[in-house]
Amino acid sequence: MITRQLAKDWTVTKDTSFFQFFVLRDYARETLSLRWRCWMTSYFMQRYLTDRTFYKIQSQSIIDNPDQRIVDDLSSFTSTALSFSLTLFNAAVDLISFSNILYTIYPPLFVVLLLYSIGGTVVSIFLGKGLVTLNFLQEKKEADFRYGLVRVRENAESIAFYGGEDNELQLLLQRFTSAFENLTQLLISSRNLEFFTNGYRYLIQIVPAAVVAPMYFSGKIEFGVINQSVSAFSHILGDVSLVVYQFQAISAFSAVIDRLGEFDDILDSSRSKSLSDPMEYINLTYSHVKGSQVLDSNGSTPPTTSPRLLDVESLTLKTPKSNSTLVRDLSFAIDEKDNLLVVGPSGSGKTSLLRALAGLWNTGKGKITFYVEKAGDAQSPTSSEMAPVEENSANVNEEFGRPINSNSKSVFFLPQRPYMVLGSLRQQLLYPTWTEEVVVSDTTKPGGSLPFLTQVPNSKNVSEKHRVPVPTTDDLTQVLEDVRIGYILSRFKGLDTVYEWSSVLSLGEQQRLAFARLLLSKPKLALLDESTSALDEVNEAHLYEKMKAAGITYISIGHRRTLYAYHNRVLDISSADADSRQRNWNIKFIEQDTLHNFLKL
Numbered sequence: 001m002i003t004r005q006l007a008k009d010w011t012v013t014k015d016t017s018f019f020q021f022f023v024l025r026d027y028a029r030e031t032l033s034l035r036w037r038c039w040m041t042s043y044f045m046q047r048y049l050t051d052r053t054f055y056k057i058q059s060q061s062i063i064d065n066p067d068q069r070i071v072d073d074l075s076s077f078t079s080t081a082l083s084f085s086l087t088l089f090n091a092a093v094d095l096i097s098f099s100n101i102l103y104t105i106y107p108p109l110f111v112v113l114l115l116y117s118i119g120g121t122v123v124s125i126f127l128g129k130g131l132v133t134l135n136f137l138q139e140k141k142e143a144d145f146r147y148g149l150v151r152v153r154e155n156a157e158s159i160a161f162y163g164g165e166d167n168e169l170q171l172l173l174q175r176f177t178s179a180f181e182n183l184t185q186l187l188i189s190s191r192n193l194e195f196f197t198n199g200y201r202y203l204i205q206i207v208p209a210a211v212v213a214p215m216y217f218s219g220k221i222e223f224g225v226i227n228q229s230v231s232a233f234s235h236i237l238g239d240v241s242l243v244v245y246q247f248q249a250i251s252a253f254s255a256v257i258d259r260l261g262e263f264d265d266i267l268d269s270s271r272s273k274s275l276s277d278p279m280e281y282i283n284l285t286y287s288h289v290k291g292s293q294v295l296d297s298n299g300s301t302p303p304t305t306s307p308r309l310l311d312v313e314s315l316t317l318k319t320p321k322s323n324s325t326l327v328r329d330l331s332f333a334i335d336e337k338d339n340l341l342v343v344g345p346s347g348s349g350k351t352s353l354l355r356a357l358a359g360l361w362n363t364g365k366g367k368i369t370f371y372v373e374k375a376g377d378a379q380s381p382t383s384s385e386m387a388p389v390e391e392n393s394a395n396v397n398e399e400f401g402r403p404i405n406s407n408s409k410s411v412f413f414l415p416q417r418p419y420m421v422l423g424s425l426r427q428q429l430l431y432p433t434w435t436e437e438v439v440v441s442d443t444t445k446p447g448g449s450l451p452f453l454t455q456v457p458n459s460k461n462v463s464e465k466h467r468v469p470v471p472t473t474d475d476l477t478q479v480l481e482d483v484r485i486g487y488i489l490s491r492f493k494g495l496d497t498v499y500e501w502s503s504v505l506s507l508g509e510q511q512r513l514a515f516a517r518l519l520l521s522k523p524k525l526a527l528l529d530e531s532t533s534a535l536d537e538v539n540e541a542h543l544y545e546k547m548k549a550a551g552i553t554y555i556s557i558g559h560r561r562t563l564y565a566y567h568n569r570v571l572d573i574s575s576a577d578a579d580s581r582q583r584n585w586n587i588k589f590i591e592q593d594t595l596h597n598f599l600k601l
């Protein structure tokens with residue numbers, strides 16, 4: 001009795017262990033897939049955020065929804081690729097084991113089975129050939145729909161002010177309907193394929209028994225061989241019919257591969273050359289050599305002996321795709337403490353000039369040279385201390401003569417729309433000069449970290465890369481006082497609480513926060529695109545005074561007359577005439593008298 005109970009227990013334990021094996025196998029597969037995804041995600045993200053590829057993709061609308069490709073496609077690629085490989089491996093082992101059995105019993109049965117499966121595969125491919133495209137479109141449409149919802153969340157206040165809920169609802173419904181219609185097509189195609197697959201699966205079940213039974217009745221084989229042949233037959237049928245049985249999953253997988261392949265090609269091409277690949281381009285360089293100080297009667301070069309910061313030579317700037325000329329043959333130079341105001345009618349190309357200076361646009365021709373260090377150099381010496389070494393072309397792509405990453409912290413750009421990062425107030429202030437290294441804890445190892453994410457080569461290491469000490473809490477508090485938004489510290493309970501800053505701060509406060517970043521970063525040259533447009537004149541004057549006191553030279557774009565008071569020259573760009581070869585700009589010194597007249601008007 002006891003022995004029987006023990007034997008039963010042992011059998012139960014044995015069965016349980018057998019099933020535990022499957023649990024462990026699935027766990028191992030999922031873990032492997034997760035790690036693979038982790039590596040691929042950091043690999044794709046790193047290339048996406050290098051060389052401003054994200055900007056090129058977005059501004060030139062090169063591919064749809066890169067975010068969805070990084071999140072969803074990579075996830076389903078890694079998990080499906082692994083489970084397919086295991087399925088293929090199992091099928092191969094199964095096929096080898098059972099082919100021999102079936103072939104020994106009755107070779108023609110084996111041949112019939114092979115022909116049947118080849119025929120089935122051809123018909124499935126024919127019936128389901130539209131599924132890949134439909135799956136590709138489904139991914140795109142679902143992502144478009146989700147992006148529409150994200151935009152509503154991001155622009156909640158503007159939509160609420162406009163009272164645009166009904167329009168938003170219609171736009172979102174359009175996107176959803178489009179996804180729904182495509183999914184309906186997908187379901188119909190899948191249904192047709194499924195009809196065939198079911199027929200294919202059951203039609204042939206009877207064949208092995210029907211073929212082998214007569215052999216049993218004629219005494220050629222034993223009864224057990226019939227069962228053996230049926231079992232071997234169905235195993236081999238499953239193995240050689242993988243394409244037929246899994247066609248829907250395979251078509252979804254190929255859609256994912258197509259989307260990722262397309263994305264991968266874009267990321268690769270962006271690395272080797274510009275995505276637009278024009279014949280002519282603007283040559284942007286960062287140099288350690290002091291610029292020559294040629295005096296020019298038209299005011300494009302100031303008569304000073306201060307160190308040179310920027311040279312713009314014969315710059316003709318065009319829009320990226322339409323190739324229409326915005327600025328023709330522009331030349332000017334900026335020395336230290338030489339503050340330039342850029343004015344002109346709306347749409348004349350003022351922001352585009354800044355885009356060219358930042359290296360975001362290179363369509364056109366001419367040369368831009370910054371005489372400052374690029375990011376990652378040792379702590380900046382003053383310009384007068386700069387050694388007259390040969391031109392620094394380290395950040396210029398030799399092959400194509402284009403900047404690889406000229407995001408020098410000696411030159412600081414403040415864009416027209418203030419940008420608030422996701423995070424705490426401290427992170428807002430440290431952005432973009434300092435950043436904390438990403439360390440993601442590995443839940444499988446207490447206190448461990450995932451190696452793939454921490455080894456991203458591009459992640460900035462504060463202490464080594466910038467060698468400028470990270471501002472302390474006191475520095476951050478002080479700079480908030482300097483830009484007159486010290487009060488937000490008590491309102492938002494210190495520097496380390498996380499809010500949706502673009503929603504809880506007014507536009508003017510966001511602009512002052514952007515100036516706080518600038519003052520902390522202490523660049524040599526700041527390029528400001530209507531960066532005080534939301535501020536009152538008193539605050540505007542205060543911020544310009546702070547910049548001057550910090551020894552920052554600046555180029556500003558703006559429409560306000562009050563801005564003339566903080567600049568010594570003005571570059572006036574007029575709208576370019578497509579038929580004319582004349583230059584459409586002029587540059588003048590701002591005389592105090594002229595200034596007073598202006599301000600009086």
Ligand SMILES: Nc1ncnc2c1ncn2[C@@H]1O[C@H](COP(=O)(O)OP(=O)(O)OP(=O)(O)O)[C@@H](O)[C@H]1O
Pocket residue numbers: 059319320321322326344345346347348349350351352353
């Ligand atoms: N990505 C783009 N592709 C093609 N054309 C563009 C692109 N971005 C802007 N433009 C066009 O380039 C022209 C100049 O734009 P830009 O933003 O430089 O004007 P702006 O002088 O700064 O105007 P505003 O004073 O209104 O800000 C505009 O006609 C604009 O439509």
